[in-house]
Each structure stands twice: as structure tokens, then as C-alpha cells.
Amino acid sequence: MHKHTSINRQILLASRPTGKPTSDNFKLVESPVPTPGEGQVLLETQFLSLDPYMRGRMSDAPSYAAPVKIGEVMVGGTVSKVTLSKNSKFKTGDLVLSYAGWQDYALSDGKDLTPLGAIAHPSLALGVLGMPGFTAYMGLLDIGEPKAGETVVVGAATGAVGSVVGQIGKIKGCRVVGIAGSAEKCRFAVEELGFDSCLSHHDEKLADALREACPKGIDVYFENVGGKVFDAVLPLLNAKARIPVCGLIAQYNRTSLPPGPDRMGLLMGTILSKRLRMQGFIISQDYGHRFQEFQQPMQQWLREGKIKFREDIVEGLEKAPQAFMGLLEGENFGKLVVKF
Amino acid sequence: MHKHTSINRQILLASRPTGKPTSDNFKLVESPVPTPGEGQVLLETQFLSLDPYMRGRMSDAPSYAAPVKIGEVMVGGTVSKVTLSKNSKFKTGDLVLSYAGWQDYALSDGKDLTPLGAIAHPSLALGVLGMPGFTAYMGLLDIGEPKAGETVVVGAATGAVGSVVGQIGKIKGCRVVGIAGSAEKCRFAVEELGFDSCLSHHDEKLADALREACPKGIDVYFENVGGKVFDAVLPLLNAKARIPVCGLIAQYNRTSLPPGPDRMGLLMGTILSKRLRMQGFIISQDYGHRFQEFQQPMQQWLREGKIKFREDIVEGLEKAPQAFMGLLEGENFGKLVVKF
Numbered sequence: 014m015h016k017h018t019s020i021n022r023q024i025l026l027a028s029r030p031t032g033k034p035t036s037d038n039f040k041l042v043e044s045p046v047p048t049p050g051e052g053q054v055l056l057e058t059q060f061l062s063l064d065p066y067m068r069g070r071m072s073d074a075p076s077y078a079a080p081v082k083i084g085e086v087m088v089g090g091t092v093s094k095v096t097l098s099k100n101s102k103f104k105t106g107d108l109v110l111s112y113a114g115w116q117d118y119a120l121s122d123g124k125d126l127t128p129l130g131a132i133a134h135p136s137l138a139l140g141v142l143g144m145p146g147f148t149a150y151m152g153l154l155d156i157g158e159p160k161a162g163e164t165v166v167v168g169a170a171t172g173a174v175g176s177v178v179g180q181i182g183k184i185k186g187c188r189v190v191g192i193a194g195s196a197e198k199c200r201f202a203v204e205e206l207g208f209d210s211c212l213s214h215h216d217e218k219l220a221d222a223l224r225e226a227c228p229k230g231i232d233v234y235f236e237n238v239g240g241k242v243f244d245a246v247l248p249l250l251n252a253k254a255r256i257p258v259c260g261l262i263a264q265y266n267r268t269s270l271p272p273g274p275d276r277m278g279l280l281m282g283t284i285l286s287k288r289l290r291m292q293g294f295i296i297s298q299d300y301g302h303r304f305q306e307f308q309q310p311m312q313q314w315l316r317e318g319k320i321k322f323r324e325d326i327v328e329g330l331e332k333a334p335q336a337f338m339g340l341l342e343g344e345n346f347g348k349l350v351v352k353f
Numbered sequence: 354m355h356k357h358t359s360i361n362r363q364i365l366l367a368s369r370p371t372g373k374p375t376s377d378n379f380k381l382v383e384s385p386v387p388t389p390g391e392g393q394v395l396l397e398t399q400f401l402s403l404d405p406y407m408r409g410r411m412s413d414a415p416s417y418a419a420p421v422k423i424g425e426v427m428v429g430g431t432v433s434k435v436t437l438s439k440n441s442k443f444k445t446g447d448l449v450l451s452y453a454g455w456q457d458y459a460l461s462d463g464k465d466l467t468p469l470g471a472i473a474h475p476s477l478a479l480g481v482l483g484m485p486g487f488t489a490y491m492g493l494l495d496i497g498e499p500k501a502g503e504t505v506v507v508g509a510a511t512g513a514v515g516s517v518v519g520q521i522g523k524i525k526g527c528r529v530v531g532i533a534g535s536a537e538k539c540r541f542a543v544e545e546l547g548f549d550s551c552l553s554h555h556d557e558k559l560a561d562a563l564r565e566a567c568p569k570g571i572d573v574y575f576e577n578v579g580g581k582v583f584d585a586v587l588p589l590l591n592a593k594a595r596i597p598v599c600g601l602i603a604q605y606n607r608t609s610l611p612p613g614p615d616r617m618g619l620l621m622g623t624i625l626s627k628r629l630r631m632q633g634f635i636i637s638q639d640y641g642h643r644f645q646e647f648q649q650p651m652q653q654w655l656r657e658g659k660i661k662f663r664e665d666i667v668e669g670l671e672k673a674p675q676a677f678m679g680l681l682e683g684e685n686f687g688k689l690v691v692k693f
Contacts, residue, residue, distance in 0.1 A: 075626075076626055077592065077626060077627075077628070236621070239618060239621055239622075240618070243617075243621065252417065258621060258624045258625045259625075260625070261618070261621055261622055261625055264618045264621075264622065267618070270613070270614035270615060270618070270619060271613070271614060271615045271618065272613045272614060272615060273610070273611070273612045273614055274611060274612060274613055274615065275610060275611045275612060275613050275614065275615055275616050275617075276610060276615050276616070276617040277583075277615075277616040277617050277619065277620050278579060278580070278601070278604050278607070278610070278611065279610060279617070280617050280620055280621075281576070281579055281583065281598060281601055281604075281620075282579075282601055282604065284598045284631055284632070284633040285598045285599075285600070285601055285633040286415070286416055286417060286633070287417075287633065288417070288632070288633040288634050288635055288638070288639060289631075289633050290630070290631070290632040290633075291624055291629075291630070291631045291632075292628070292629070292630040292631075293624040293625040293626070293627065293628040293629050293630075294628050295628055298628070299628060
């Protein structure tokens with residue numbers, strides 16, 4: 014099945030981006046495939062997940078996670094296959110969830126690996142059954158606390174996280190309004206994912222359109238976008254609305270604060286007058302210990318067809334930088350995964 | 354004991370302020386003392402509470418509470434005495450907590466009255482044992498969730514709410530840093546109230562001073578001020594910090610948004626990267642049903658001398674407008690109460 018080579022292709026962080034990442038920030042190098050020592054396994058990457066958080070790791074601004082160092086392999090979750098094992102817990106051919114990064118091969122002592130067993134569709138472990146699905150599940154249910162009849166709004170509606178947020182919102186009996194980057198994505202959100210409505214963030218009258226789509230206001234806004242989507246949401250929030258803050262992709266490439274007026278006090282005043290609850294979270298740090306709690310219902314929803322998913326598969330490690338840069342511009346359609 | 358007159362002095366809202374309220378926004382009128390009907394009582398005001406939230410009621414901007422209409426009596430909590438009763442539940446001489454507003458006399462059907470019994474110090478029902486103390490208690494404990502060893506920061510440190518927040522923080526084993534408007538107030542916060550440190554918000558190097566006073570960062574920021582105090586707090590917040598948003602007195606008199614840059618996205622980014630929880634609350638709406646839960650511990654802390662209080666008593670209804678305008682400028686020192 015797999016072609017065994019002696020070359021390990023790796024994509025390194027070559028330099029830190031200012032604003033949008035460019036191909037100059039990445040460097041493809043070749044090195045020998047490493048040899049596992051006692052207790053280790055050699056992993057061969059099958060799928061690499063590309064996710065917006067990686068933009069943060071390319072910067073050295075203070076963050077919850079250490080930045081990738083210049084010259085290091087870019088970080089990333091992978092589905093990998095054990096190709097050599099000197100660890101009694103793993104045998105050749107085992108599929109595992111790993112954090113091997115942007116490279117063909119990696120070593121592991123096994124402690125950071127999750128066996129995937131006989132999984133029909135392994136790349137889902139990077140999407141709806143993995144970190145993005147878990148992020149949607151905990152952010153919406155644990156922080157957003159949606160109640161039947163309430164209105165849930167989510168951006169990046171066809172993305173790995175947003176698509177799951179909206180579908181869980183529907184399962185919980187909410188009105189779900191998505192915001193996405195094209196008419197085609199919006200059609201998918203409504204027709205395939207079951208959203209009640211979906212608006213394009215390119216619509217110049219987004220604020221008006223959102224007001225029409227949310228006649229009873231907004232009770233939960235799952236924040237994974239920021240920028241003008243949040244601007245449109247803010248005046249529509251109901252008293253006691255909840256805002257899980259999961260990501261701000263619209264501002265990751267900013268190099269300076271936008272011009273005024275300064276609306277920080279306006280946001281504070283709205284939090285006060287509407288008694289809002291805003292809460293930031295990092296799925297691995299805040300909910301890592303609750304992963305099993307998510308697996309059972311999500312697998313059941315998948316079996317029952319209540320949760321659908323769409324993947325955007327890019328073939329070949331060498332395409333990862335371009336695909337990642339496109340992700341930050343919203344060019345992907347569905348969960349972005351690199352197939353090796 | 355009390356001099357019975359036939360005149361009811363009332364202070365009405367004469368016009369809505371633009372920016373800082375002025376004496377032109379208030380009007381003192383005299384009307385006949387009303388006569389209670391069947392089931393009603395006539396109340397004579399003993400003490401009137403002056404509180405920052407009243408600035409909001411003078412505006413007709415959208416809010417959780419209806420604005421005072423032009424020509425209506427200004428709203429406010431009072432300690433009042435029943436002087437005539439046609440309600441079997443009250444007798445002449447009873448002291449009650451009421452919401453009679455800025456006037457000498459008012460009628461009530463009794464439903465909005467809380468009997469105060471034989472209370473040694475009736476004005477405390479407007480302060481440490483009343484709405485401000487309750488606000489501090491619930492905001493700090495229910496939203497802020499301080500743990501022993503954590504650092505709590507609160508503004509308006511000698512005010513009705515801030516002074517209680519800080520003292521409860523000390524009872525819970527926290528390091529408590531206050532911010533107040535003068536060296537005298539800061540001395541009081543440290544020497545009398547037991548704060549670990551207190552800084553003046555007039556200090557041009559407030560951000561540096563706060564950093565020094567919080568060597569382990571800030572875990573709970575009880576927000577009752579906004580403006581430059583929040584600016585100094587924001588970079589010092591620890592991961593998973595909690596921010597009960599109770600008031601924003603520094604911006605109540607704003608007539609427009611401040612100049613840029615626009616820091617709203619910066620605040621969102623900080624909420625995300627530090628996984629902050631910010632939650633606005635309105636004590637009456639969110640916690641009205643839990644008032645009894647607060648009374649027992651607070652009365653005990655007062656008896657034990659663990660909670661101290663300071664009142665700023667102004668004599669005479671006619672002085673209320675000036676005292677209220679001073680409150681918005683931080684001129685009071687302790688809980689501001691008008692004595693009749």
C-alpha cells in the first residue's frame with residue numbers, strides 16, 4: 014500500500030509573517046526518515062489538519078501556546094500510520110491521531126497518540142469527530158447554553174467548527190442563522206446542513222440582513238470570526254445573551270489596530286446594559302479532559318445523519334502552505350485537510 | 354418627633370442631560386402631601402440613596418429600565434417612615450425600605466415595601482446591607498468566583514460597592530488592590546478597610562503602579578468604573594480571569610465615542626487569548642430573588658467587624674442634585690446618602 018522512501022519532507026516556519034502569511038514564511042526541506050529508538054514508533058502521516066489557530070503559532074506575540082520557532086516544523090494535528098514500532102502498545106499498520114505536524118514522518122513515544130481503531134473515515138478524526146467538532150460542541154453547549162426556541166448565530170458557517178455549531182443548534186431546537194463567504198456556501202448551509210438562514214459577509218447590508226434574519230434578536234453568538242460580523246451582531250444581542258469566543262479569523266492578519274472611534278467602551282457598555290456573558294476558551298486547555306463526553310453523542314448524530322460534514326481535501330504536503338493561506342481568506346469550503 | 358407639614362417637596366427631572374448633568378436638569382417643586390386611599394400608606398422619607406445608576410435613568414437611551422420621564426420625580430431607594438396607614442400590614446412609625454424617589458412624601462400600597470424592623474442604623478439599608486452591598490456580594494462571589502490566594506482589583510474602592518467588594522475579597526483570602534480618586538481615600542482603603550494596596554486613578558503612571566501592585570497578575574476585576582482603570586487592568590489579567598461588569602461610571606457622561614484607534618477587536622482578542630469571562634449584571638433583575646441569601650452573612654460580618662463602612666451624609670433634599678453631580682465626579686467619600 015504505502016511507498017516506503019528514505020526521505021522525510023518537512024515544512025518549516027522560515028520566517029514570521031507580518032500581516033498575511035506568504036509562501037516566503039514556509040520552507041520545504043528534505044531530511045532522512047528518523048529511526049525509532051526503544052519505546053518509540055515511526056509515524057507516517059496520512060492526513061494533516063489545517064486550522065486557523067496555526068496563524069497564531071506563527072507569531073511570537075504572547076499567547077496561551079508557545080510559538081513555533083523559526084526553523085521548526087509547522088505544528089498540526091495528523092492522522093498517522095505506525096510504520097515501525099518499538100513500543101509494545103502499537104503495531105505496524107495502526108492508525109493513530111497524532112500531532113506530528115507538517116511532515117511525512119515523525120517519531121513518537123506513544124504518549125501523545127490516540128489509537129483510532131477500525132475507523133471508516135479516518136480524516137474525520139481531524140474534523141467533526143476531532144478538535145473542530147469538539148470545539149463546536151463544548152463552546153456551544155457548555156458556554157453558549159442554547160435553549161429551544163432561542164436564536165443562535167455563527168460565522169464561517171460551512172467551516173469545520175461553524176458547520177457543527179449550527180447543526181447542534183438545530184438539534185437543540187434553536188433558530189440557526191449562519192454567515193459565510195459566498196452564495197454557494199450559504200446554499201449549502203441551508204440546504205444540506207439545515208440552517209434556517211445564511212447570509213454572506215460580503216453583503217454590504219449585512220447588518221440589515223441579519224436583523225431581518227433574527228426577528229427575535231440573538232441569544233447565542235458563537236464567535237469564530239470577529240470583525241464586521243461581530244459589528245453586525247452586537248446591536249442585535251438580546252438581554253442575557255451568551256458569546257463563546259472561539260476564534261477571530263477576521264483579525265488574525267491585522268498588523269495594527271483599526272482606526273477609531275474607539276469602541277472598546279461601547280462593547281463594555283453593551284455587556285453591562287444587556288447583561289451579556291462573553292467567554293473565551295481554548296478547547297485543549299479548557300476541555301481536554303472532557304473529550305470522551307463528546308464522542309458518544311457526536312458519533313450517534315453522525316450515524317443518524319443529524320450531523321453532516323464536508324471536507325475540502327488538498328493532495329500533497331507541498332500544497333499545505335497555499336491551502337493554509339487560502340484558509341485565512343475563506344477560500345476553503347468545508348474542513349480543510351491535506352491528504353498525503 | 355417628626356414635624357408634619359402639608360407641603361411635599363419633590364425634585365423632578367426637568368430636562369435630559371447632554372454629558373454631565375447640571376442643576377438645570379433638576380427642578381424642585383412643592384405640591385400638597387398626598388392622602389392615602391384604602392390599602393395605602395403615606396411614607397415620609399428619612400434617607401434617600403444617591404447612586405451612579407441614576408445617571409442612566411436620566412437618559413432615554415435604550416436600557417434595561419425605563420427612563421424617568423421629563424417632569425417626573427427622580428427615582429431612588431429610600432428609608433421611609435409610615436406616617437399614616439390604611440393598610441393593615443403597616444402601622445404608623447414603621448420604618449420601611451422603599452423606592453419613593455427624590456421627595457419628602459410618597460404613597461404606597463405596601464407591595465414594594467420591605468419592613469426594616471428595629472434597625473439600629475437605618476441608612477445601612479441603602480448601603481452595605483442594601484442594594485450596593487448586595488451588588489458587591491453577588492457580583493464578586495457569584496460571577497467573580499474569587500479563590501484564596503488570587504488577586505482581586507476593584508475601582509471606586511471607598512464607594513458603596515467597591516468598599517464591600519474589597520472587604521469580601523479579603524474575607525475570602527485574596528490579595529485586594531483598590532483604585533480610588535485621592536490619597537486620602539486610598540489611605541482609608543488600606544488602613545480602615547484592610548485592602549492590601551490602593552492606587553489613585555489620577556496617577557499618570559497608573560498602569561505601572563498597578564503592575565507593581567499585582568505581581569501575580571489579576572484574577573478578578575470587579576468592573577464598576579471603566580475608562581482608564583480598565584485600560585490599566587486589561588494587560589494584567591491572568592488566564593481564566595473573571596470580570597463582573599457592574600458599572601462604568603467613567604463613561605456615563607460621554608456624549609460620543611472616544612477617538613481611535615478602535616480597541617474593540619483588541620478586547621475580543623484578549624478575551625480569546627486569555628480565556629476571560631466577562632459578564633454584565635443588574636442586581637435587581639438578575640439576583641432580586643436571592644436577597645435573603647446575602648443578608649445573613651453580611652449582618653454577621655458587620656457584627657464581627659469584618660466589614661466596615663463609611664457614609665457620606667448630605668442633609669436636605671435640596672442638596673441632592675449637587676451631591677449627585679459630585680458623585681459622578683467622585684467627590685463623595687463613602688456611601689452617599691441624603692438625610693431628610
